[in-house]
Amino acid sequence: MNSPLKRVSVACLLMFGLLMANVTYIGTVKADGLRTDSRNVRGFYARYAVDRGWITADNGKTTLAKTVDSGDKTFRFEREYPLGKPFTHVVGWFAPESASGIEAAMNRYLDGSHPELVVRRAIDMVSGKPAKGASVDLTLNSKAQEIAYKDLAGTGKRGAVVALEPKTGKVLAMVSVPSYDPNPLAKANKDTVNKAYNKLNKDDNKPLLNRAIDLTFAPGSTFKTVTSAAYLSDDTSRDENTQVDAPDSLPLPGTSISLPNYHGESCGGRATLVEALTISCNTPFAKMGMELGYDKLKEQAEKFGVGQPLEIPLNVAASNIGADEGKAALAKTAIGQQSNQMTPLQMAMVAAGIANQGTVMKPYLVNKIMGPDGAEIDGTDPEELDEAVTPEVAGELTKMMIGVIENGTGGAAKLPGITVAGKTGTAETLPGKPSHAWFISFAPVEDPKVAVAVFVESGSAGNDATGGAVAAPIAHDVMQAVLGR
Incomplete structure (x- = not known):
């Protein structure tokens, strides 16, 4: 082969190599960016060609x-x-260029692009049928969800409610107010959606x-x-009748x-732990915090999930x-003030x-995933996050929280014929501004089926x-709705 042909051959090989490298780069590194690029009209139309799962x-x-x-064919x-x-x-919501909530988190199941649905997708393609996604069933109790929303929104409050199943971590209710109608954000018209979104x-x-999960707030006395x-964990000889200073x-x-x-x-100068929690004295718990020290208080909070990354x-x-x-x-931190910041979900976990x-x-929202044929293809198994306290300490805390309901500030949460445990909280915000209002609880104490955190935002x-x-x-x-009373 003469010299000019060799140079041409090398040049061709080099260009072919560069072409393959570019194709590989576009097909891997750049693929997601191109697919989601707002200028990709093909992707826009493709979103509405899928029979998305329910x-x-x-x-x-x-x-x-x-x-x-x-x-409509388009x-x-x-x-x-x-x-x-x-x-x-x-x-x-599922919009022309974006999505939120479960629509976003479970998108690959809902639009059928998840690897577990590849066979079904291939069958639909060969048969000429529209691509069909899997359905996602949530752990929510719809009755409890609607009642929580009505109680908050119906009285003009801002805030959140979270209800969990203590033994599994199932999220039974998760409400945030103010809310909005998601339907205008799901229209196949970018201008309509953008106008609705910008207004919100x-x-x-x-x-x-x-x-419930995007923002943190001072938890007030619920943190007690x-x-x-x-x-209690720091000294196993302590119980709900242990005397503490209450100046x-x-x-x-x-x-x-x-x-x-x-x-x-006044809290009388001295009180038992159950008495101090029942009337929600600040001074004994502030003193406890200082005696324990920052590291022990932080370690205890972390055992309840504080600071741990969560996806549900x-x-x-992160709280x-x-x-x-x-x-x-630290004295203020121990009573849920200072820089202490919790999500309503975190306090429900406590x-x-x-x-x-x-x-x-570990809290979770997805109960199970069903393929287009209705068969279950995946489900969530309950998973332990941590052991926050021993059963003995949990028992002492429960007795103290029963006292709050039976003899203290939480009487409005009583349920006929059911033992309820709970704790109220009123958290100061900015000087001169109204406080946040909190409440955490669980029931029935003998066999807990639901734990709740309610947060009502300052001034609402x-x-x-x-x-x-x-x-x-x-x-x-909410507890009444979950328990069917």
Whole structure:
């Protein structure tokens, strides 16, 4: 072969190699970006060519999201959300260029592109049928979900409700208010969807945020259950009758101020643990926190799940007790103030862990996944997250929380013929601003079926709202719905 031919051959081989490298790069590294690029019209049309799987609850009995055949050749399938606002933050929406909630988290099952559905996808392609996705059944109790939403939204409150099954971690209810109708966001028209989304995004009340898992808030006195757990675990000789100091105010080390009890109330100077929790004294729990030290309090909180990354499969914001800022700050942290920040889901996990004899289960929303033929192709098995406390300590905490319901600030959560355990919380926010109202609980104590956290945001229930008056009645209704009473 002469020299010119050799050079041509080498050049051709080089160009072929570069071509293959570019094809490989585009098909692997750039594939997802190109597929989701807003300028990819083909991808836009393809989203509406799939008979997307349904989203259900109550073991398939309740439809939360469905696909209907529009008859339009360009946008054949449309997404609808029959029950709307109560379920929006969990179910989410499927829009021309994006998705949220379960629609996003479980998208590859719903649109049939998951590897477990590859055979079905190939059959549909060969037969000329529209691609069909799998259906996702959620753990939600639709009755409890709708009641939680009604109790919050119907009275103009902002906040969240989370209910868990203590023994498994199933999310029985997850409501965030304010909510919105997801249907306008599912239209096959970018301009219509963008207009609806922008209006929601500019709303000062932030309806797009899921207050149950996207945001953290000061938990107030509900966190005293965690401080109590650390205190009891630190010395096995302690129980609910252990006497603790309960001064009217507690001097804070390194400062010129003292920490008072709520509204300056007196707790008698000395009290048992059960008495201190029942009337929600601040000073004994603040002192406990300082005696335990930052590391022990943080370790106890982490055992309940604080700070651990969670996907349920929705992403959950990390709760935290804040940094170590010294003894005075720790006193406030121990009563759920200072830099202490929890999601409502996290506080539901605290209640559920105590209910489940100290074992915290990993929360989850997906019950099972059914293929297009209706056969179950996957399901969620309950998984232990951590042992927060021993069964003995959980038993002592339960007795203390029963006292809150029977003799203290949580009486509004009582259920006829059922023993309920709970804890109220009123968390200060900015100076001069109303407090957040909280309540956590579980029932029946003898065989817990539901644990609840209710959060009512500052200012949405009046200027002097308390957990016992505002949040406990909502927990009562949700527990009643789950228990069928």
